[in-house]
Every structure is written in structure tokens, then in C-alpha cells.
Amino acid sequence: MHRPTLLLAAFLVAAPALTPALAQVSGSGLPLPRFVSLRAAEVNLRTGPGVQYPVDWVYRKSGLPMEVIAEYKAWRKVRDWEGAQGWVHQTMLSSKRSFIVTGATRDLLSKPDPDAAPVARVQRLVMGRLVACPGDGAFCRVEVEGFEGWLKRADFWGVLKGETME
Numbered sequence: 607m608h609r610p611t612l613l614l615a616a617f618l619v620a621a622p623a624l625t626p627a628l629a630q631v632s633g634s635g636l637p638l639p640r641f642v643s644l645r646a647a648e649v650n651l652r653t654g655p656g657v658q659y660p661v662d663w664v665y666r667k668s669g670l671p672m673e674v675i676a677e678y679k680a681w682r683k684v685r686d687w688e689g690a691q692g693w694v695h696q697t698m699l700s701s702k703r704s705f706i707v708t709g710a711t712r713d714l715l716s717k718p719d720p721d722a723a724p725v726a727r728v729q730r731l732v733m734g735r736l737v738a739c740p741g742d743g744a745f746c747r748v749e750v751e752g753f754e755g756w757l758k759r760a761d762f763w764g765v766l767k768g769e770t771m772e
Contacts, residue, residue, distance in 0.1 A: 634677055634696075641764055642684075644670045645700040651692035655681030662692050669733055671704045671764035687763040703736035703771065705748060705757075705764030712762075714755035718745035725755035741770030 644665055651663040655678040665686075675691070676683035682699060685691045687706050713724040718740075728734070734750035745756040746765060759765060 639673050639675050639766065641703060642672055642674055642699045643702050643704040644668055644672060645698055649694055649698045651694060653692060655679065655693045659693065663690060669704050671706055704733055705736050705762040707732045707762050709761060712757060714750060714753055714757060716755055718743055718756045726753040736764055736771065739765050739769060739771040741768060
């Protein structure tokens with residue numbers, strides 16, 4: 607009757623010793639979380655930080671924004687706009703900032719004002735380049751297929767809440 611309790615106690619004592627080794631950051635010195643984009647047209651998302659871990663998903667879109675949520679040596683744990691998480695080798699990631707439009711079709715505006723004239727309309731899941739995000743504003747300047755304008759932060763995924771990017 608006491609045996610299961612002892613086994614559980616032994617596991618609880620051993621578990622903390624295993625956790626720090628896996629959670630250790632290799633020291634890129636960059637803040638977490640942060641946004642990056644996929645560098646290659648084909649990127650494997652793995653279940654763990656190494657080639658010995660199985661591929662859970664294959665992304666086939668260069669430039670797709672990803673949120674880095676953890677690091678382990680040369681591996682980055684990332685999350686996509688739908689919430690899928692896994693590990694990607696750092697060489698498959700770029701510091702270039704991108705975004706993906708969420709929700710419905712959105713107006714790309716001529717200035718950061720909800721009443722500004724539209725420059726273009728961008729549909730759901732369209733990706734583009736993030737140009738700047740003033741920290742105090744509700745809008746970010748973006749570029750989509752040659753059109754530059756402003757989108758509300760709430761209308762796309764690829765920037766942290768309150769993040770300033772010049």
C-alpha cells in the first residue's frame with residue numbers, strides 16, 4: 607500500500623533534476639518570446655530539440671511568421687499563428703519580420719487612422735513584411751505585394767502586444 611506513494615515520491619524528487627537540463631537556454635541573448643520568420647520554403651517542425659525527434663509538421667511557406675518561445679542549444683521552440691508548437695533548427699529561421707492577416711479581409715490604410723483612405727484590401731491569410739510598429743500605437747506599417755500602408759495590430763499575427771519596432 608505504501609509502495610505507490612514511494613514510487614511517486616521518487617519520481618517527484620527525480621523530475622526537478624531533469625527539468626533544468628531540458629529548459630536550459632543556450633544563450634542567444636535574445637528576448638523570449640520574440641517573432642521571426644521561416645527562412646526556407648520547407649521547414650520541419652519536430653517534437654523535440656534535435657534530429658532524433660520525429661517531424662510533427664512540415665511548413666512549406668518561406669517568410670511565415672513564427673513566435674520563438676524557448677531555446678535549447680541550436681534549436682528554437684516556435685509557435686505558429688494557429689497555436690501549433692514544436693522545435694526548429696535556428697538555421698531555418700530568419701530575423702526578418704513578417705505577419706499574417708487574421709480574421710476577415712482588411713483595409714490597408716494610408717495612415718495610422720481608422721478613418722484613413724484605404725491603399726489596398728488584404729484577404730485573410732495573406733502574408734506581408736512588417737515595416738514598423740510604434741509602441742504607443744494601435745497600428746503597424748506593413749508592406750504587402752508592393753503596397754505599403756497601415757494595419758491595426760488586432761488584424762494580424764506577428765507582433766507582440768505593446769512591442770515597438772522601428
